[in-house]
Amino acid sequence: MANDTGLRFMLLGLLALAASLFFGVLSAFKFxxxxxxxxxxxxxxxxxxxxxxxxxxFLTAIGGVYYYLPNLLxxxxxxxxxxxxxxxxxxxxxLAILGAYLLGQFGGREYWEFPPVLALPIFLSWxxxxxxxxxxxxxxxxxxxxxxxxxxxxxxxxxxTFAESYLWLFPxxxxxxxxxxxxxWKSYGSLVGSWNMLVYGTAIFVMEKISGNEAMAHSxxxxxxxxLGLFNLMFGWAHHxxxxxxxxxxxxFAYFVSMTELFILGKIIWDWRGSLSDYQKHRFRRPYRFLFxxxxxxxxxxxxxxxxxxxxxxxxxHGTHVIVAHTMGTTIGINTMILLGSIYFVLEQRDTDSxxxxxxxxxxxxxxxxxxxxxxxxxxxxxxxxxxxTYSGGSFGxxxxxxxxxxxxxxxxxxxxxxxxxxxxxxxxxxxxxxVFSVTARNPMRVENGQKTNL
Amino acid sequence: xxxxxxxxxxxxxxxxxxxYVWTAxxxxxxxxxxxxxxxxxxxxxxxxxxxACHQLYGLGGHMGPDLTNVASAPDKGVDYxxxxxxxxxxxxxxxxxxxxxxxxxxxxxxxxxxTGTYPPAHPEISWFGAVAYSGANNGK
Ligand code: HEM
Numbered sequence: 001m002a003n004d005t006g007l008r009f010m011l012l013g014l015l016a017l018a019a020s021l022f023f024g025v026l027s028a029f030k031f032x033x034x035x036x037x038x039x040x041x042x043x044x045x046x047x048x049x050x051x052x053x054x055x056x057x058f059l060t061a062i063g064g065v066y067y068y069l070p071n072l073l074x075x076x077x078x079x080x081x082x083x084x085x086x087x088x089x090x091x092x093x094x095l096a097i098l099g100a101y102l103l104g105q106f107g108g109r110e111y112w113e114f115p116p117v118l119a120l121p122i123f124l125s126w127x128x129x130x131x132x133x134x135x136x137x138x139x140x141x142x143x144x145x146x147x148x149x150x151x152x153x154x155x156x157x158x159x160x161t162f163a164e165s166y167l168w169l170f171p172x173x174x175x176x177x178x179x180x181x182x183x184x185w186k187s188y189g190s191l192v193g194s195w196n197m198l199v200y201g202t203a204i205f206v207m208e209k210i211s212g213n214e215a216m217a218h219s220x221x222x223x224x225x226x227x228l229g230l231f232n233l234m235f236g237w238a239h240h241x242x243x244x245x246x247x248x249x250x251x252x253f254a255y256f257v258s259m260t261e262l263f264i265l266g267k268i269i270w271d272w273r274g275s276l277s278d279y280q281k282h283r284f285r286r287p288y289r290f291l292f293x294x295x296x297x298x299x300x301x302x303x304x305x306x307x308x309x310x311x312x313x314x315x316x317x318h319g320t321h322v323i324v325a326h327t328m329g330t331t332i333g334i335n336t337m338i339l340l341g342s343i344y345f346v347l348e349q350r351d352t353d354s355x356x357x358x359x360x361x362x363x364x365x366x367x368x369x370x371x372x373x374x375x376x377x378x379x380x381x382x383x384x385x386x387x388x389x390t391y392s393g394g395s396f397g398x399x400x401x402x403x404x405x406x407x408x409x410x411x412x413x414x415x416x417x418x419x420x421x422x423x424x425x426x427x428x429x430x431x432x433x434x435x436v437f438s439v440t441a442r443n444p445m446r447v448e449n450g451q452k453t454n455l
Numbered sequence: 456x457x458x459x460x461x462x463x464x465x466x467x468x469x470x471x472x473x474x475y476v477w478t479a480x481x482x483x484x485x486x487x488x489x490x491x492x493x494x495x496x497x498x499x500x501x502x503x504x505x506x507a508c509h510q511l512y513g514l515g516g517h518m519g520p521d522l523t524n525v526a527s528a529p530d531k532g533v534d535y536x537x538x539x540x541x542x543x544x545x546x547x548x549x550x551x552x553x554x555x556x557x558x559x560x561x562x563x564x565x566x567x568x569x570t571g572t573y574p575p576a577h578p579e580i581s582w583f584g585a586v587a588y589s590g591a592n593n594g595k
Contacts, residue, residue: 034518034545035545042507042508042516042518043503043508043548046507046508047507104503106501106502106503106504107498107501107502108501109506110506110507113507173477175489177511177567177570179477181511181512181514186473223458227461227462230465231465235469240514241514243512243513243573243574243575244512244514244571245481245571245588246481248587250476251585252585255584310584311580311584311585311586312585312586314586315575315578315580318513319513319517319521324517396520
């Protein structure tokens with residue numbers, strides 16, 4: 001059985017991204033023209049957009065782990081069959097969730113709005129992933145590079161915090177609204193931390209392979225980052241819930257914790273960039289560029305994250321579009337750029353001449369369009385949020401009317417972002433599709449550019 | 456300390472901290488548990504995904520207003536919110552709720568209102584940017 005599960009996950013991830021972008025643009029226009037497209041109201045579009053966006057991140061990060069372990073790290077997967085099951089469970093459950101949203105069947109809470117029974121197969125599929133992952137990496141007897149730690153931590157903490165996010169099913173947690181909200185956001189904070197572990201681990205892996213510098217992933221600095229990230233994952237969540245009536249020390253502690261993390265990642269990427277030779281930048285031009293964009297977005301988002309984590313400023317930004325700027329700024333600017341870098345790394349590493357090069361002009365234009373649009377998108381959300389946060393006038397309706405021009409800029413920039421990312425993902429989608437589904441490409445003994453490639 | 460040691464130490468602290476948050480971390484000591492009706496309202500609130508457009512304590516989607524204190528806000532209150540829930544607006548769908556469902560949602564919002572104030576009533580900002588709320592329940 002050919003092991004192309006990693007590529008399949010990436011393929012599904014790209015499809016999820018393409019669809020998420022489309023639903024995102026529709027949601028943004030709903031703010032302005034709620035009467036348009038009556039059949040798809042905002043409360044269906046938003047979860048479609050957000051769940052597909054989160055799926056893009058998970059699917060592609062998981063795809064990377066399944067692809068890199070056997071193909072580039074020389075560790076045969078413990079069970080290809082379990083990986084296949086993981087894929088199919090994810091796909092079928094995902095389709096069921098999308099169907100539930102379209103039919104207006106909710107029942108969960110924000111971010112997992114689907115009926116809670118659908119959480120069970122997701123949980124089971126992650127157990128398969130965990131068993132497969134640890135039994136695979138255990139074969140590596142020498143010291144683990146930091147990305148092995150990060151991937152493993154991401155997997156385990158996903159399981160723990162995904163389970164925690166369902167504690168509300170016990171009446172005890174529902175009887176006190178403050179507890180209910182705190183536990184919900186505690187689990188989500190850690191969940192975001194766990195997907196960041198998977199994504200940042202992927203970033204460090206790709207950097208290592210591009211630069212050929214294996215010492216980096218064993219360095220004190222890399223492990224410093226890892227432990228700081230873990231510390232944030234565990235204790236930083238309460239910056240989401242400053243206004244919820246909650247023990248003061250928990251809030252102040254989260255404030256302290258929040259002030260630390262992203263900085264170190266920026267530093268690592270920065271150091272790494274300086275150490276690359278021109279040849280390597282050229283050889284892996286696109287992955288390099290995506291990581292470079294992620295680097296810039298780390299700095300921009302770092303500044304914003306630090307500001308809104310100061311409780312005094314958070315009083316004005318909480319519950320506004322500033323938070324949306326933060327969420328999408330990081331999930332697009334950092335996570336999405338890193339994951340696109342990972343996908344293009346896989347492709348460029350497989351095909352030196354490549355079918356890819358001929359269509360890649362489109363991807364290069366898309367790259368600039370996406371990043372330029374994202375900047376406008378981000379700024380428009382910030383301004384809209386600040387106006388809302390400092391608004392002292394009349395009704396909610398008046399406030400919304402005053403931010404409408406900025407929501408329009410946001411929506412139009414969103415179209416640019418969607419087009420740009422579509423232009424980036426389309427060539428990759430085509431190439432991965434042909435790798436997974438064409439007979440010649442599946443032949444594991446195929447000789448390509450004089451090199452034997454292994455699927 | 457070895458990496459593995461540090462990792463497991465952090466996990467142990469995390470476990471203790473989690474149990475603390477689950478059991479003792481809230482600032483709402485005297486809260487009455489919700490009535491059966493309010494619980495049914497909360498379930499409906501989830502089934503219809505109101506949170507996609509609304510916020511509780513500022514958390515949620517941003518198309519509609521925060522609902523934390525709508526039940527007691529000046530010029531608002533129970534009859535006011537029931538009108539919205541029963542009819543919708545040009546931005547909010549009309550979910551065609553029954554009378555019993557409208558009452559349940561209203562009771563949930565009344566319960567929610569008693570749990571605290573959003574935005575916090577009297578925030579006190581310290582020199583290093585932390586914020587304290589006077590009294591329990593954000594000054595409620
Ligand atoms: C890679 C691309 C994208 C990712 C990863 C992404 C991710 C997210 C996430 C995580 C949220 C939840 C935000 C929160 O709760 O604070 C969100 C909300 C939203 N996104 Fe995106 N997004 C992407 C692209 C877009 C695009 C192109 C648009 C079009 C303008 C868009 C429009 C929206 C809207 C309108 C919301 C709801 C805001 C609200 O009411 O809270 N997104 N997105």
